[in-house]
Amino acid sequence: MGNRKDMISNLPDYLLHDILSLLPTRDAVATSVLSKRWKYLWTDLSVFNFENDLPIVSMEEDQVYCLLDQVHRLLHHSNYVKSLGVMSFGVAIDEDRVNSLISAVVKHQIEELKLSLLVNQFVLPNCFSAFESLTELHLELGCVLDVPSGIRFPSLKTFKLSRVTFANDKSVQQLFSGCLVLQELTLFNCNWSKIEQTSITTPALKILTIFSDLRVNMMRSTVRIDAVNLLYFSCTGYTLVNFLLVNTASIVDAHVEC
Incomplete structure (x- = not known):
């Protein structure tokens, strides 16, 4: 057993990217700890979906903010993001945090954006007007x-x-x-x-x-x-x-x- 070759790691990058694209985003990012070869593979993915795994009744504010921090880190390290989904509808979050997320998304020139977040009140930020790449938008905000x-x-x-x-x-x-x-x-x-x-x-x-x-x-x-x-x-x-x-x-x- 100890002499068995790591067949997956020997695959070319484009096949590994296909494999990672089938995983939940958190799992795909977690593969970076496997080896030097895997450390940055996830940064070349183009489709990311973040969803809070906890039931709505058990979610707390700090857990939602932790999710948003993970998204920010992804946007900072990723080379190209075509599609991003962030879903956490259990706890109301601060409007400034949503604006910060949208500003980071606009800089990446994402084509598809899906946000499902609970906000008390929300003014659509003007930075959307600079979002020339956006072709598909899903907004679920639970607010005015x-x-x-x-x-x-x-x-x-x-x-x-x-x-x-x-x-x-x-x-x-x-x-x-x-x-x-x-x-x-x-x-x-x-x-x-x-x-x-x-x-x-x-x-x-x-x-x-x-x-x-x-x-x-x-x-x-x-x-x-x-x-x-x-x-x-x-x-x-x-x-x-x-x-x-x-x-x-x-x-x-x-x-x-x-």
Whole structure:
């Protein structure tokens, strides 16, 4: 047994990268302690997903911050990151920590970003406007989301927004008017209770999916959707929001069940 060769370590780097890409991110990084050959292999991976392994009921604030520190170290040492996912929805964290994470992500010019974090209140940082490489964004924040003027997503094509409460009518307009080439939009369990009347204008949008099972007391909000190239529209679940479609001649399939 002691004379058996280490066949895996003798594989070329590109095959080892394929093997590491199949592991959970924490396990892939942990292989750096195996030998000098393995020490920096993980830094050439391009897809990373961090998820807190603890059940939500047992999570504590310092454990969530430990997870964010690990992500920062990864971004500091990695050569190229194409896709990053960070999921820890059990404990509310400081808005500054989220902004710091996003600033680090922007510097890496990541193409796909998935953040599932619980924040008390969040103002979308202006650094997103410098995020020219971002094509896919998933945000689950569990907070009131405020969007300042000037926010732009110049290359964003797929956007999934979950469990946010829109701060006001203007925030909604500013968020989606900045998605210049957006083609697919999913709104999952978003809270429109602070919205009276607003509009979503996305000329390139082709697929719009809205789902909500939130049974909260809210005013009858009205959301006007202007998407001249929309092909598919789905609105299901429980909602008191009036979604009004305009310029709908392009639609070929629709599913409404509220």
